[in-house]
Amino acid sequence: PTLSTYDSCGYLEIDLKEHLKEEMRVNLGTGSYYYGGWGMVDDMVMVAESDEMAMDSDGGMDMDSAPSAGPESSQKTSSGGEEGVDFSGTNNQEQGVDEADFVKTDGSYIYLVNQGYSDWGVYPSGKLHILEIPEVGDVSYLSNISIEGYPNEMLLVDDKAVVYSNVYIYSYYEEKHPLDDIVKSAFKRETKSAESSPATVSSSGEESAEPKEDTSDEEKEDSAVEEDVDIDYEYDYYYRTTSFTKITVLDLTNRSSPQVIRELYIEGNYQTARESEGTVRMVSYGWMEVYGLRTWLDFSDYRTYWELAWDSPKREQIWMEKMNETIEYNDKIIDSTSLDNLIPRIYEKSGSNITTHKYSESGQGNCQNFAAAADGAGQGVTSILTLDLLEDTFSFNANHILSNWATVYASGNVMVMAESAWDSWWFWGDDDNQLEEMTNIHVFDISSPGQTDYIASGRINGTIQDQFSISEYNGNIRVCSTTGQWGRWWMEDPEPMVSHVFVLGLNAEGTQYDVIGHVG
DSSP states (O other): OOEEEOSSHHHHHHHHHHHHHHHHHHHIIIIIHHTTTOOOOOOOOOOOOOOSSOBOTTSOBOTTTSOBOOGGGTTOOOOOOOBTTTBOOOOOSSTTOEEOBSEEEOSSEEEEEEOOOOOTTSOOEEEEEEEEEEETTEEEEEEEEEEEBEEEEEEEETTEEEEEEEEEGGGOOSSOOTTHHHHEEEEEEETTTGGGSOOEEOTTSOEEOOOOOOOOHHHHHHHHHHHHHOTTEEEEEEESOOEEEEEEEEEOSSTTSOEEEEEEEEESEEEEEEEETTEEEEEEEEOOOOTTOOOSOOOTTOGGGGGSOTTOHHHHHHHHHHHHHHHHHHHHHHHHSOGGGTSOEEEEEETTEEEEEEGGGSSSSSSTTEEEETTOOOOEEEEEEEEETTSSSOOEEEEEEEESOEEEEEOSSEEEEEEESSOGGGGTTOTTOOSOOEEEEEEEEOOSTTOOEEEEEEEEESBOOSGGGEEEETTEEEEEEEESTTOOTTSSSOOOOEEEEEEEEEOTTSSOEEEEEEEO
């Protein structure tokens, strides 16, 4: 499972498209047959609102129960004593590695993020609340600042805070989100004959029509009139993504009036974050929906299909014809989709200006900041975003791995990313149990501030539970896993569930983590 970087964006594009096609074919071949041609779509799970504190209607704390602090404390620097002696900190897994949480304290102040409330037509906005601790046992309310979206967790580094929130741009009702026009593309939909001619998505994200010859202004006007009454077409739009992880960096020098100093939007879902020696590393997972792909078989033009017996040869013939037709249709869409529409982006907001950072143009050459395992099949991108908050100038580095959804662990020296070697769709129809439950272990060096460098990878048998299934000791990686927990109900004699403990060590060449110990 060793990760290899890409020499060119062309190879990255080829791999992504092959992964998409393979998953599409397997899903169509299994789900469509067994479920009678119906597709299945997962609903987006919105983050629930929390009621950790008594809040007023705009998400702020009830000021009647929390008096404001006096002005003399507004410039006070945190000096609340020693964590673990004078006050408790976050319940971290490893000493010296802070984990993101919704509540933090530095001994002098308590910081709390809540997801607030929203009314219909008003975009939800949470808040970061700051409470002062003048002396032990005395807590007073100091200030708050609005955080866009649904705040989840935060990290503190001296007089700076980083807040992570989920942002869904379609939730803006009365006004457009600043990113709306950037991630939305309009296209002309053919309503009668589109079944056999899929639209093409250009590199800009817009679907392109057939090329036309140059025409005069009068001809263009006539054409526009004709299009207005052309019942074969309609105009529509789609979003390349609607889910973002937002990073809000705050200056807390004046805790009576915290200020936003940086805002980043990452296409994808927030997973977790760690802080060590002033460096913050956030892990997100993103994947781009390819517009227009069919995830089901449409038998509307084969009405007799539903009248045929389940085991009828004619029914199977119709199913195979529609299967091949749908695969060919989807292949054309995937082949015409640009690389930029297959990988996530980062957007940096400064005032009203939006700067787009494309992962394939992030300063590390021609897609050389991307890596993948040779036998991997993930179509998503796990990104490790590294921010050094102790630097005077704001900058970030990013590492991107083609992978499945991963579990993340970090010690003071390494960050470990554990992902299933194969996605769940691989196990459908595996009656011979040839595909074992394997987990890839990717290890990164985080011992240097502001840097995240790939070391090597290994693979173990079984699946893991969570971050507490992983630890690092003296450079070796220890992992607890379970085999047989897939519970393959379609098999007559599935393997029993077994627990394992693996120890992986870096080989002499420094190219791979090999299993050097195993119990189970």
